[in-house]
Amino acid sequence: MxxxxxxxxxxALVMAFAILVIAIAPTPTRAAxxxxxxxxxxxxxxxxxxxxxFRSYEDGQSNKVxxxxxxxxxxxxxxxxxxxxxxxxxxxxxxxxxxxxSKADDVRFEFQFKSTLRGINKDAGLFLSYVALPPxxxxxxxxxxxxxxxxxxxxxxxxxxxxxxxxxNLFAVPSNVGPRTMPDYDALAAQGIYDLGDxxxxxxxxxxxxxxxxLGAIFDTLNLRAPxxxxxxxxxxxxxxxxxxxxxxxxxxxxxxxxxTPKLGAYAGTSRRKTTVLHSQRxxxxxxxxxxxxQRLANPLVNEAIIGTKDKDKWNALAPHxxxxxxxxxxxxxxDTALKLVFGADAAPLLNVRxxxxxxxxxxxxxxxxxxxxxxxxxxxxxxQKRLTVLDGDNAGWPxxxxxxxxxxxxxxxxxxxxxxxxxxxxxxxxxxPLPDVFPFVSSPWDGRNRFHVSP
Numbered sequence: 001m002x003x004x005x006x007x008x009x010x011x012a013l014v015m016a017f018a019i020l021v022i023a024i025a026p027t028p029t030r031a032a033x034x035x036x037x038x039x040x041x042x043x044x045x046x047x048x049x050x051x052x053x054f055r056s057y058e059d060g061q062s063n064k065v066x067x068x069x070x071x072x073x074x075x076x077x078x079x080x081x082x083x084x085x086x087x088x089x090x091x092x093x094x095x096x097x098x099x100x101x102s103k104a105d106d107v108r109f110e111f112q113f114k115s116t117l118r119g120i121n122k123d124a125g126l127f128l129s130y131v132a133l134p135p136x137x138x139x140x141x142x143x144x145x146x147x148x149x150x151x152x153x154x155x156x157x158x159x160x161x162x163x164x165x166x167x168x169n170l171f172a173v174p175s176n177v178g179p180r181t182m183p184d185y186d187a188l189a190a191q192g193i194y195d196l197g198d199x200x201x202x203x204x205x206x207x208x209x210x211x212x213x214x215l216g217a218i219f220d221t222l223n224l225r226a227p228x229x230x231x232x233x234x235x236x237x238x239x240x241x242x243x244x245x246x247x248x249x250x251x252x253x254x255x256x257x258x259x260x261t262p263k264l265g266a267y268a269g270t271s272r273r274k275t276t277v278l279h280s281q282r283x284x285x286x287x288x289x290x291x292x293x294x295q296r297l298a299n300p301l302v303n304e305a306i307i308g309t310k311d312k313d314k315w316n317a318l319a320p321h322x323x324x325x326x327x328x329x330x331x332x333x334x335x336d337t338a339l340k341l342v343f344g345a346d347a348a349p350l351l352n353v354r355x356x357x358x359x360x361x362x363x364x365x366x367x368x369x370x371x372x373x374x375x376x377x378x379x380x381x382x383x384x385q386k387r388l389t390v391l392d393g394d395n396a397g398w399p400x401x402x403x404x405x406x407x408x409x410x411x412x413x414x415x416x417x418x419x420x421x422x423x424x425x426x427x428x429x430x431x432x433x434p435l436p437d438v439f440p441f442v443s444s445p446w447d448g449r450n451r452f453h454v455s456p
Contacts, residue, residue, distance in 0.1 A: 039313045040295045045087035046270040048297040049073045049237055050211060053266050053371050054401040055256065055379040056243060058438045062379050063255050064199060066441060067094045067109070067242045068404075069268040069297075070209070075175075075236040077451040081128045083175035084206065084238060085151055086113040089287050090270050092240055097265035098251040100360050102368035103321045104267055107249055108158040111204065111240055113151050113172065121148025130174060132181040139171040139191045146181065147174060153204055155196070155242075167196045173205025176236070178449030186444055193439060199245040201439055207239040208443040210404040210435065212428045228427025234446050234453035241440035246375050256375040263360055265370030267298035267320055293317055298371040299357050299399065300408040306330065306353075321368040323358055330354040333416070348418035356399060356415075373401035382437035387429060391415075404435050404442060 040047050052068040069092060075084045086092070092111040095104035120126070120133050129149040130136060137143035139150070151174075155167035173192035176185050193203050214228030246256045249264055256262065274289030295316045297303075306329050307315045315326060330353055358367040380386075380396045387407040389397030391414060398406040413424045433443035446452075 040316060043294060044072045044074075045085075046090045046272065046294050047071055047073055048268050048270060048295050049209065050300070051266075051268040051297045051371060052402050052404060052441075053264075053373050054403045055246070055373070055375060055377070055396065056439070057379040057381055057385075057396075057403075058441075061243070061439075063246055064243045065246045065249055065264070065373070065375060066439070067244075067266065067268075068440065068442065069094065069240045070207070070237040070442070071240075071270070072238045073209075074232075075206070075209070075238070075445075077176060077234070077236055077446040078448040080177065080448060083129055083149075083177065083448075084236070085115060085149065085175075086111075086153070086172060086204065086238055088113045088115050088151075089276075090272060091291050093269050093271065094242065095267050095269060096249055097368070097370060098249055100263060100265070100364075102265070102360075102364075102366040102370070104265055104319070104368075104370060106159070106251070109242055110156040110158065111153055112156075113153045113204075115149060115151050117149055119145045119148050119150075121146065130177050130181050135180065136174075136182045137184065137188065139173070139188065150174070151204075155202055166200060167194060167202055170194050170202065170204070173203070175206045176445045176447040178447045180449075182447075185447065189444060198248075199243075200248075201243040203239065203241040203440040205239065206236050206445040207440070208431070208433045208445050209235045209237045210431050210442050212407075212431050213409055214426045214428050226427045230428045230432050231453075233432035234451045236445040239440060239442050241442070243439050250375065262374050262376035264373045264375060265298075265320075265360070265368065266373070267296050267370055269293050269296045293319075296320065298369050300402070301412050302357065302369055305412075306333065308334070320370050321366070323367045323369045327354070327367065330358065348420065350415050350418050353416060371402060372399070382435065388414075404431070 048069055048071055050070040052066070054066055056062060056064040056066050072084055094109045096107035097104040098106045121128060121131055126148065131146045131148065133146050134143065136146045139147065151172040152169050153172055154165055154169070157164050157166050171192055173189045176182060182188055189205060192205050193201060195201055209232050211232055212230045213232065215231035216229065247253050252260055271291040271293045273287035274292050275287065277286045279285055298320060303312055303315055307326060308329060311326065333353060355362045358369055360372060377396050377400060380394055385397065385403065385405050386392035386394035387405055388411055389406050391411060397403050398408055398411060402408070407429060410425050414422055431443065435441065435443055
């Protein structure tokens, strides 16, 4: 997806967006959904880099829907001694609209984290969060002694006024420090996949950043190349992944083949308490008051390449069904003007961007910026998925939900730019690591000792 540290990829879109950013940005920004708005760029733990929603393509799991939120853009794997973690003061949420009223208030899943300093690191007063004394091979019990800073979390499902904790005191998977400290990281991470019963699975921990783009070439005054270089290669993110039966989400409580209302709308959001009081360094801070949304993310590209910089922070704080006040940005795409300035040709979108991103169907008068998924569309096995999705005959990808493989950069520029830009591309067509076809569907993170950032 277009993410904060990724300015929109795709030859035309990237060029146009770069021009717009240079012209109007009040503070330096790095790009798309990673750091896409001035205020959220200063709050990485609440900064959502990507949001995915799709029918599971894992064998035997096609009746499930997967929701994935990635946060903390640009995690340098070797960033010790204080490695990356979820923020206990942030509420991480998935919001679902299952009756197509454009309000994502029918089903909600909340994730809250807690950090604990423990083990030999605490007892010996060590300067490291994680240490191989002995090597870390478990999240709890024997083999976890070196896991000094450990995070647990609860998962709460909300339907109407009913709140139900479906997962409690689960362990988040720590950052991948290196092979001496964590000799079998994949086995350690597998312990962080929890079966919560009733077909629900959950994972929280560090993963490879699945977005791919030639970001460096873009900002070298659009010095693009073929092939491009994935400038996010070697960087990680923190992932929250949830897999639930489709019947848990649909309005009629039926599965994808039987439901009469097959379309779901959803977004990911992060919130902080309204009031924060800072004390001394030793005493820390206290947080009080209602939760206030600080970022939301549904479709890729929207806040990055559609919403004007002066409204980006306001946009992040509002609910998707309040999108009507931003309608001018959709009906009068600043991108059209930028494309003409760069290439001397008008963009002629293949589809109406307003209808594509804000409606369940063109006749709907209600506007809401949600990622929409038709759960009646069968999933496609990973090996047969097409990165250009609907443009290449694969209807199970964006804008019908979104999967990690979907090349939203190239898709967006071709849809928005129209026939003038059907071959436009940033020259990067795949992630730096092969994607898995099993839950949690995002690749294992780079480790701190052996990471590298070059991927042609």
